[in-house]
Amino acid sequence: MSEEVIKKPKYVEDPNSAKSKLNKITSDHYSNLWMAKEKGEMIGWCASNFPQEIFETLGLTVCYPENQAAAIAARGAGEKMCLISEGDGYSNDICAYARVSLAYAKIKDAPEQNMPQPDYLLCCNNICNTMIKWYENLSVELNIPLVLIDIPFNPDYNPSKAEVEYVKNQFLEAIKQLEKITGKTWSDEKFKEVMEISNRTSRAWLKATNFTKNTPSPLNGFDLLNHMAVAVCARGKIEAAEAFELLAEEYEKAVQEGTSTFRAEEKHRLMFEGIACWPHLRVTATELKSRGINMVATIYADAFGFIYDDLDGLIEAYCNVPNAMNLEHARDKRVAIAKNTKAEALLVHTNRSCKLWSGFMYEMSRQIGEACEIPVASFDGDQADPRNFSEAQYATRVQALTEIMESNKGGK
């Protein structure tokens, strides 16, 4: 008797789902870039936390080296690109995103994620100061203009009026510089419209991410790491606002129906601190999922949710991004997230690329652990350089955290 082969039906994504729409925005982002380049439009390379309202209002086409580096690293070419930069004399202590990007600017081809070469650069250091040297070097190597908005790290809890004023003047100057570089014209009316859309997108993004507070969560927290790309590259676009609103609706429905994109029983709830370990994303996510651990809390959700009422509010929001705020403010935000989402442990990715983020992480995670009465573990890794991660060390730490969480629930 011949055995009947039962084929699993091929998964077909619903084109009307939020996930599908969000994926389309990301893929359109890259195809639109190439079309723009072919039409002779100028292309900008832009830092992820540069005020996108400026180039959305001016109608400029930009892309994000950080997103590109993450994609290249996630698709397995991080080490290859890092080695190219290291061969040019860049230290392997420098941010791996910078090394990947500088390598790409040199070889101009990475099948894992290509994007057009830039005609100008938009840099903002509210995310880190390495960004300045990275972009300065791109500017020199490619002989193209660099527009920089300096938003320094804030040692105070909140930005002062003086800081807001300092940044606002640069914001206005950046508009003039870009008008000169690209020949485009600023419109206050368009600016108002962009601010409205950006706020709408941010509100929807924050609403969607906030659904992880439900037990069980209607989403696998790692989904946010994928959707974040849209929050970075399309915040000022109406399609992004609509897709995130749809995502929030889907999560709301999932809560009511008791379903989730986390494909396992949610036994434990975890806060993940630090950027994703892109070169080992599958390993890091699978180790958690296999133990029934859902990542329900991350500062990333807040990192790209900019809510403001006017220009001063906009500037203040960009001065208050997670990487620009002091330890106490950063801790309080995370403690609030951990408590809101009922996180039972904190897992810290000590990202060897990022001295700024990892620098005060030991002390901050200690304070978060104390405030939330949760265990904390950290592991070495990197956002794009795969050489800084050890799978066995990661697995041991996650297992130990799991055993503590089980024990805290009265298990053996």
Added chain:
Amino acid sequence: MKESYFLGIDIGSTTSKCILLNSQREIIGSSLVSAGTGTTGPQKAYEDILEKANLTAGDISFTVATGYGRIMFTEANDEMSELSCHAKGVHHIFPDVHTIIDIGGQDAKVISINDAGKVINFVMNDKCAAGTGRFLDVMATILQININDLEIHAREAVRPAKISSTCTVFAESEVISQLSSGENVNNIVAGICESVAGRVASLAKRVGIKEEICMSGGVAKNGGVRDAMSKSLGAKLQYSPKAQYMGALGAALFAYDKLNI
């Protein structure tokens, strides 16, 4: 009634250790093979303990594996992390201990436990081998000293040499240059012990030290490191001659719990 036996096996990076318990949770056997995960060491340690106890695998009621090789050991019924196992083992021997400093072949960990022996928190070394048993192995090789004799040399030191705790490779070249400049070997050994202790003591301070403190793991056998650790922390340390077996003991106790709780 037939006696029940519970086995714990700790498969580390450089050694494999087994502990056998009877139904009264008494240690009735132990074995140690100086070969760890990825070698025949785990199987040898397992067969050795069974042979010494005149038992077969079928006589063992439950086996728990721990250590870096825990996943691959197919004879085990379950596996637990070494963090939980060291805590369990140490608490069984020293119920008043609240801070455990475990230094093994390739990692160092500090575990904070409560009065009931439950793990509250822990911290582990980063990827670097400095501050681990591997560091001591490398140094002993350069100095052409048996690893077990490091303690004797350290205790005869007059003025410990300054050795970097940042990196094993840097420290290796430092030791070579100290030797070249005629530094006394005892002083170098004491400096190496202080280097390991200093690095792990800073981990201990990060997780928070609550007395009593105990050292476990293979490196705990080295009195030079124990002395330096005690000096770094400004506190006395508990130590069992069975320090290297604490993970295996904890695993055996977990094996007992699996069938008796």
